[in-house]
Amino acid sequence: MFETALxxxxxxxxxxxxxxxxxxxxISVVIGTILGILFGVxxxxxxxxxxxxxxxxxxxxxxxxxxxQLVLTNAFVGIVLQWQISGFTVACAVLxxxxxxxxxxxxxxxxxxxxxxxxxAARSLGMTWAQDMVYIVTPLATRVALPSWIxxxxxxxxxxxxxxxxxxxxxxxxxxxLITRLQEPLFLLxxxxxxxxxxxxxLARLGxxxxxxxxxx
Amino acid sequence: MKTLTLIAAATALTGLAGIAQAxxxxxxxxxxxxxxxxxxxxxxxGMRDENNEPIGFDVDYCKDLAAALGVDAEIVExxxxxxxxxxxxxxxxxxxxxxxxxxxxxxxxxFSVPYFAFEMAVxxxxxxxxxxxxxxxxxxxxxxxxxxxxxxxxxxxxxxxxGSTFRPYQTQxxxxxxxxxxxxxxxxxxxxxxxxxxxxxxxxDISVVGFAPFDTDYVALFTRRDEYGFLNYLDLFVSQQxxxxxxxxxYEKWVGGxxxxxxxxxxxx
Numbered sequence: 001m002f003e004t005a006l007x008x009x010x011x012x013x014x015x016x017x018x019x020x021x022x023x024x025x026x027i028s029v030v031i032g033t034i035l036g037i038l039f040g041v042x043x044x045x046x047x048x049x050x051x052x053x054x055x056x057x058x059x060x061x062x063x064x065x066x067x068x069q070l071v072l073t074n075a076f077v078g079i080v081l082q083w084q085i086s087g088f089t090v091a092c093a094v095l096x097x098x099x100x101x102x103x104x105x106x107x108x109x110x111x112x113x114x115x116x117x118x119x120x121a122a123r124s125l126g127m128t129w130a131q132d133m134v135y136i137v138t139p140l141a142t143r144v145a146l147p148s149w150i151x152x153x154x155x156x157x158x159x160x161x162x163x164x165x166x167x168x169x170x171x172x173x174x175x176x177x178l179i180t181r182l183q184e185p186l187f188l189l190x191x192x193x194x195x196x197x198x199x200x201x202x203l204a205r206l207g208x209x210x211x212x213x214x215x216x217x
Numbered sequence: 218m219k220t221l222t223l224i225a226a227a228t229a230l231t232g233l234a235g236i237a238q239a240x241x242x243x244x245x246x247x248x249x250x251x252x253x254x255x256x257x258x259x260x261x262x263g264m265r266d267e268n269n270e271p272i273g274f275d276v277d278y279c280k281d282l283a284a285a286l287g288v289d290a291e292i293v294e295x296x297x298x299x300x301x302x303x304x305x306x307x308x309x310x311x312x313x314x315x316x317x318x319x320x321x322x323x324x325x326x327x328f329s330v331p332y333f334a335f336e337m338a339v340x341x342x343x344x345x346x347x348x349x350x351x352x353x354x355x356x357x358x359x360x361x362x363x364x365x366x367x368x369x370x371x372x373x374x375x376x377x378x379x380g381s382t383f384r385p386y387q388t389q390x391x392x393x394x395x396x397x398x399x400x401x402x403x404x405x406x407x408x409x410x411x412x413x414x415x416x417x418x419x420x421x422d423i424s425v426v427g428f429a430p431f432d433t434d435y436v437a438l439f440t441r442r443d444e445y446g447f448l449n450y451l452d453l454f455v456s457q458q459x460x461x462x463x464x465x466x467x468y469e470k471w472v473g474g475x476x477x478x479x480x481x482x483x484x485x486x
Contacts, residue, residue, distance in 0.1 A: 007267065009267065009268055009269075010269065013269045074306060075302075075306050078305075078306035078307040078308060079305065079306050079307065082307065084307070087308075167293060167294070167303075167308065177257075177265060177269060177294075178269070180257070180258045180265075181264070181265050181269070
C-alpha cells in the first residue's frame with residue numbers, strides 16, 4: 001500500500017518548487033504591503049470622492065479573478081508591449097498589485113479604527129500630521145490590522161499556486177509534473193499539501209505571537 | 218576588399234531605404250537561445266526522465282534545431298491547448314509539439330513541412346499469425362471506443378462480414394490487456410502508442426505487424442505565419458534531418474519500428 005516510485009530527487013524537485021512559491025510570495029507580500037500602505041493612507045487622506053479613481057482601480061484588482069489577471073497581463077506584455085520579460089516577473093508584478101489592493105483596505109480599516117478624538121488630541125498637543133501618523137496612528141492601527149494582514153499573506157501564498165499559467169514552476173506545478181510522470185495523484189497531493197502547511201504554519205504562529213505580545217490587556 | 222565595399226554599399230542602400238529590419242531568424246541567432254514549445258505529457262514525443270528533465274523525440278528535435286542554428290535550446294513546457302497562445306504571446310520562437318498541420322490552425326500560425334507522422338499501426342497477438350491489416354479479416358479485433366481509429370476499424374469489420382468481430386474498450390491499457398489475454402486477436406492504434414506498449418513488455422507475446430490504411434496524422438513545426446525566413450529555414454531543417462538519417466535515428470531511439478514516410482503520395486508537400 002505504501003509503495004511509491006517517488007525518489008529523494010523528486011522530493012528535492014518539490015522543495016525547489018516550494019522555494020519558488022516562497023520567493024514569489026515574499027516579493028509580492030513585501031511590495032504589495034508597501035504599496036497597500038501608500039494606497040490606504042492616500043484613500044483616507046483624500047476622502048471618498050477625490051480617491052474614487054484609485055478606489056476603482058483597486059476594486060478591479062480585487063474583483064477580477066487572479067487567474068484572469070495573470071493570463072491577460074502576460075498576453076498584454078507579450079503581444080501589445082512586446083517586452084521580453086520572464087513569467088516570474090509578470091507573476092510577481094500581478095501578485096503584488098493584487099496584494100496591494102487587499103492591503104489598502106486593511107490599512108484603511110486600521111486607520112479608521114483609531115478614534116478621531118485620540119488623533120485630535122495629538123494634533124492639539126502640537127504634533128504635526130506626520131508625527132500623528134507615526135506615533136499615534138501606526139501603533140494603534142497595526143494592532144487592529146495585523147490579524148487581517150496575516151490572513152492576507154497566507155492567502156497570497158496559496159493564491160501563488162496560480163502563477164503556473166505564466167510558466168513559473170512553483171510547488172503545485174512541480175507536483176503536477178510529478179503526477180504526470182508517476183501517476184500517483186493522491187499521494188503526491190498529500191505531500192504537496194504538507195509542503196504548503198510547513199510554509200504557512202510558522203507565519204500563522206508568528207501572527208499569533210505578535211498579537212499576544214502587542215495586546216495590552 | 219571588393220566584396221566588403223559591395224556589402225557596405227548594399228547595407229548603406231538598405232539603410233537609406235529604411236527596410237533593414239531583422240527578422241525572427243536573426244533575432245534567435247542574436248539572442249543565442251531558441252525557445253521551443255514542447256508538450257511534456259505525451260510520451261514518447263515529450264516526457265520527463267527520473268530527474269524531471271524534459272526528454273523525448275520533440276525535445277531532441279528542438280535541440281537539433283538549436284544546434285543547427287548555433288544557439289542554446291530552451292524547452293518551454295506547454296500543454297496541448299497552450300501551444301499556439303505561447304507562440305502568439307512571444308513566449309516561444311517555434312513549436313516542436315506534435316502539432317497536426319490543420320488548415321484551421323494555419324490561419325493563425327505558419328507550418329513547416331511535416332516532421333513526423335502518426336500512422337495507425339496494427340498490433341497482433343503473435344499466436345494468431347496475423348501479419349498485416351488485411352489479415353485481420355475473420356478475427357476478433359478492438360480499439361478504444363470513440364477514437365478515430367476505432368470508428369474506421371469498425372467500418373472495415375462491417376465490410377469484412379462474418380467471422381470478424383469488433384469490440385470497443387474504454388482505455389488504451391484495456392485494449393492491450395485484452396490483446397495479451399487473447400480476448401482480442403489484433404488492434405489498431407497510433408504507431409507511437411503501439412511501439413511503447415510492445416516495448417514495455419507488460420503485454421506478453423504481441424508485436425506490431427504493419428500499418429492500417431487509415432489517414433495519417435501529419436505533424437509539423439510552427440512559428441509566426443509572417444516569418445517566411447524562419448519558415449523557410451524550418452522546411453530545410455526537416456529535410457536535412459531526414460537526409461542525414463537523424464530522423465531515422467531519433468525514431469529508432471524513441472519509437473522504434475518501421476519509419477513513417479513524411480511525404481504524401483501524389484502531391485507536393
